[in-house]
Amino acid sequence: MEIYLVGGAVRDRLLGLPPGDRDWVVVGSTPEAMLSAGFRAVGRDFPVFLHPDTGEEHALARTERKSARGHRGFVVDAAPTVTLEEDLGRRDFSINAIAERPDGSLVDPHGGQADIEARVLRHVGPAFSEDPLRVLRAARFMARFAALGFTVADETGALMRGMVAGGELADLVPERVWQELVRALRSPRPSAFLRTLRDCGALAVVLPEVDALYGVPQRAEYHPEVDTGVHVELVCDMAATLAPGDDAIGFAALVHDLGKALTPDDELPKHIQHEQRGVRPVRELGARLRVPAGHRDLAVVACREHLNVHRLAELRDSTVHDLLARCDGFRRPERIGQLATVCEADKRGRTGLQDQPYPQAAELVRLRDAAAAVTGADIAHLELEGPAFGEALRKARVAAIGRARALRRDAG
Incomplete structure (x- = not known):
């Protein structure tokens, strides 16, 4: 069993950003071996486990093969023979396809470090086009990283336009669109999310x-x-x-x-x-x-x-x-x-x-x-009920607004 730190934790460290959640990939193991080692299974679509001490996610190395339309139409192979390089090859962008060994050295088969230095968001390979959700992920990453100078690689933009033209985004479920939108809106530059989607024609499809x-x-x-x-x-x-x-x-x-x-x-x-x-x-x-x-x-x-x-x-x-x-x-x-x-x-x-x-x-x-x-207790002495009580409360609150404005004018 070999364990590597992967994905966003490695990317963000190389970008000098504060560390977030750490994800790990496990090579050469099986679900049974993970359970025997004390890990707790949580994955629904593929084998993911929580570390017994840290609670951090550990996923078995896997490959994915397109089997149907949509972002869920994949057959997953998580056999112990799947290599680290094969696992990294199924990822979306080169900056997310870097692994870190226990000694701190990096495994970077797709040039992620160079793309980080060049501030380029580039897809890993042609399998990118098999998952329509990755168009939204590209836009969401731009919302997060545009302020750092990132741009979408020309070939990645062309691939995204082809996916939109092919109707792939029509298969996205509303919940996933909303999840990506929410993450973009939490980012420093949501405008980059909108522009990226519009540049490839996806904004007209999802929003x-x-x-x-x-x-x-x-x-x-x-x-x-x-x-x-x-x-x-x-x-x-x-x-x-x-x-x-x-x-x-x-x-x-x-x-x-x-x-x-x-x-x-x-x-x-x-x-x-x-x-x-x-x-x-x-x-x-x-x-x-x-x-x-x-x-x-x-x-x-x-x-x-x-x-x-x-x-x-x-x-x-x-x-x-x-x-x-x-x-x-x-x-x-x-x-x-x-x-x-x-x-x-x-x-x-x-x-x-x-x-x-x-x-x-x-x-x-x-x-x-x-x-x-002003609350109901302030007008209780009027002994009103129903609509009359509501109107009296409204009048008292309107008067309070007037007093607050008068105080501001007098002070100004």
Whole structure:
């Protein structure tokens, strides 16, 4: 039995990145031998085991042979005769196909170290085209590594375009698309995920509502970047900066302007009522990808309300209250903070405006807190019930918003 450190742990060390989870490949062993050594079996599709002491994943070296369409259509061979080089040869990208021996020396049959130095994402071999999920993985790795200067190798981009043209991506299940999207939204540069998919034609397949935004013009005085698709890229990157690793905020940023793709041509470059038009495609995209309810609900709120938040200072006290209530902000205070961040990302996700202040974010949270400080106990002495009680509570909270605003004006 020979054990090697493989994959992301080796890659990230060579890139000088903080270490993450460590994965190991085991050559020359069998499931029975692993169990006898105290490992615990966890693999469903191929033999994976957890180390009895560290809990780290150890997978038997394996090869994969395409047997059907889709990312699960493979026959796996994990016999003890499978070599390390054969296992590395089935991996997606050269930077992920490097193994480290116990003495620290590397096994790198596909030039992964050279590609790390050149900052190139290159597929290992022709078997790459057998798994449509790898197109999304390429885009997701670009979301993570574009900030380090990585680009997709020309031959890899060509292969991805061929896979899309061949209809391979139609076999992807929604859950896997969502998993890759989430990981991209948690990355430093989600825009690279969108651009990589669009360059090979995959964005129109997996996120057609987002792809439809490219080429849609906006008013240059508000959006110097003009193109709505470019704006969404900037917003996603700004969201990743303001809320690193928060995929709920990232998803809301991604879909907040879907309604602009539905603007009639004779209204362009204005987008009247685009926030209302966008709710339906946000819901449809969420249903198709089986997006978690919390992500979907925040996305709908951000789509519907972002213009209201932008003009917060112009809203009446009662309108601010009703905005907070529509967002379920009194029961779910965290949603108002999330909404504020998405709106800030929208406002600052514009060419040349990335450093502009956005006081509406803090003010929205402050007004919510002022209103929420008024509870039913504060009006219990009125001895009201039903709708009358609800209206009295609303009036008291509206008054609290007014007082909070007056204090701010007096202090300013």
